[in-house]
Amino acid sequence: MNVSEALKERRTIRKFNQKPLPEKDVLELVEYARLCAYPANLQPLKFAVIQDKEVCDKIFPNTKWAGYLPDGTPKENERPTAYIAVLGDKTIKDSFEVESGAAVTSMMLGALEKGIVSCWIGALTREPIMDILSLDQERFSLLYLLALGYPAQESTICEFSGSIKYFEDENKKINVPKRSFEEILIFKK
Numbered sequence: 001m002n003v004s005e006a007l008k009e010r011r012t013i014r015k016f017n018q019k020p021l022p023e024k025d026v027l028e029l030v031e032y033a034r035l036c037a038y039p040a041n042l043q044p045l046k047f048a049v050i051q052d053k054e055v056c057d058k059i060f061p062n063t064k065w066a067g068y069l070p071d072g073t074p075k076e077n078e079r080p081t082a083y084i085a086v087l088g089d090k091t092i093k094d095s096f097e098v099e100s101g102a103a104v105t106s107m108m109l110g111a112l113e114k115g116i117v118s119c120w121i122g123a124l125t126r127e128p129i130m131d132i133l134s135l136d137q138e139r140f141s142l143l144y145l146l147a148l149g150y151p152a153q154e155s156t157i158c159e160f161s162g163s164i165k166y167f168e169d170e171n172k173k174i175n176v177p178k179r180s181f182e183e184i185l186i187f188k189k
């Protein structure tokens with residue numbers, strides 16, 4: 001998959017096949033995040049990779065899925081097989097929004113080349129996850145989890161017609177409305 005295909009075809013996937021991911025592939029995603037553009041090159045993020053099934057099982061109840069879908073939460077045999085926790089290192093700076101955006105986007109796009117799909121999760125109960133991972137709360141902020149796995153769901157874009165809410169169609173495919181190019185391009189000179 002080339003870069004423009006990845007940019008156009010990446011969709012959030014929330015149901016995963018249970019085949020484990022090769023550790024080297026998951027670690028390589030962190031390498032992509034390491035090489036991102038960061039403001040003032042401060043590189044304030046740290047990452048934790050979780051593939052152990054027991055730990056993944058403990059994390060899962062602290063995540064929320066697909067707020068617009070009645071049945072969007074992965075069932076037991078559809079859960080992510082790996083997570084990457086994206087952490088802000090408060091000894092370097094104290095705000096991380098731009099940085100986490102860059103890092104997560106690189107990891108999501110890079111994953112596609114390996115056949116790995118993802119869901120960027122912000123709806124987290126952070127404290128229990130920090131405890132499960134034995135992370136130093138003084139030093140680190142848990143920004144996001146990137147949930148990973150091989151796909152057991154399809155998702156595609158559809159035309160925006162008044163609602164931004166994604167929905168599941170009769171074939172169980174997720175449809176994600178995207179505002180039109182004409183709407184978002186204010187002008188070209």
Ligand SMILES: Cc1cc2nc3c(=O)[nH]c(=O)nc-3n(C[C@H](O)[C@H](O)[C@H](O)COP(=O)(O)O)c2cc1C
Pocket residue numbers: 010011012013014064065066067119120121122123124155166176
């Ligand atoms: C910062 C951020 C946080 C998100 N948090 C969640 C989340 O907690 N749970 C979830 O199911 N999806 C989450 N998503 C995924 C969005 O719902 C998804 O990106 C959006 O619906 C557009 O779909 P697409 O990624 O397929 O284009 C999050 C996305 C972003 C960028």
